[in-house]
Amino acid sequence: PTTLSEKAKKVKSSSTLAITAKAKELKAKGEDVVSFGAGEPDFPTPENICEAAIQAIENGATRYTPASGTNELKKAISKKFYAFNKLDYKPNQIVVSNGGKHSLTNIFEAILNEGDEVIIPAPYWLSYPEIVRLAGGVPVFVRCTREQDYKLTIDQLAAAVTDKTKALVLNTPNNPTGMIYGEEELRAIGNFAVEHDFFIVADEMYENLFYGEEEHVSIASLSKEIYKKTITCSGVSKSYAMTGWRIGYTGSTPDIAALMSSIQSHQTSNPCSISQAAAVEALNGPQYTVAEMHRAFDKRRKFIYKRVNEMPLVSAVEPKGAFYLFVDCSQVVGKEYKGKTIENAADMAAILIEDFKVAVVPCGDFGFDDHIRLSYATSTGEITKGLERIESFLNLL
């Protein structure tokens, strides 16, 4: 019978992409929409990186590469892991994929058997549960409250672990909260994983984006035992403004790397040869453009954090990394607008886009339906204008 896959039908489409698409549609109609939806830097890919891609085409790097990536790129990643993350992953422990999302897909396909549990601290990046389910796993959510800076505690981890636990997803710097796990927190979580024998999937996609006193620490760097249990995932999308190029990568034990490489060889073959050449330049070339982007994000971060906390009915914890502000709207929920009760962040986001021409991401799909996410990967002028609109809405409640 021509019935469709039950597994596929259960996948929710990405609400962040839907909100950015809606904002783009309104903009295309000539509407003056401010979007806080972006999950990507608003800067262009640095010129030296684009140049390297053009060179690659001219040099004929337009054919298949090894499925798990070119040697040149794996060496560049290995060098970066060593210098930046204090991690020793040899090229045979590295798999390059079509973006971080694809790296995560490979990880879960390589480690999960049907029914294995994966602990996902909430709030979480909305793709984790879907990727886990598609690989046959069962997401186990643990709610991390504002009082604990939205970070997982050992007591919570101890309560969530069962004999079916296969992995924990740990995302630092965090999307959507902007929080960063410190060394001691990571050590405690890492030791717990070693003791209870499960994997840590360390998503460090925003590893370059930390501010103020905070530093990014890679959990796998904390001990040999933790290293063996961890699969570290990163990529060039956010750090180098290369979201469209689709290059992500993992560092893991050689066994896991071989499994992922084999899976990928049948599903997608190698990631784009030209993008790989560009990623080599991103990692090996001059880093001043990264520093410039970082300075701009930090300035906007301070501004948006201060400004939102001056508004009525909403507030946020200071973000320490990535480029998002996670805004608590629990006091907006229950208020009336145009004779209707605002039930959750999705209602609020719908009003903001329709009546105030501001796109924000409601975080129901991130596990917190009374919070919204504001991306500050947009100019200060746009941020100022957008926040004025949000404030004029809040003043009506």
Ligand code: PLP
């Ligand atoms: N991990 C997190 C936490 C993200 O926010 C994203 C992108 O939004 C990714 C992974 C995936 O990145 P990529 O665009 O390289 O697939």
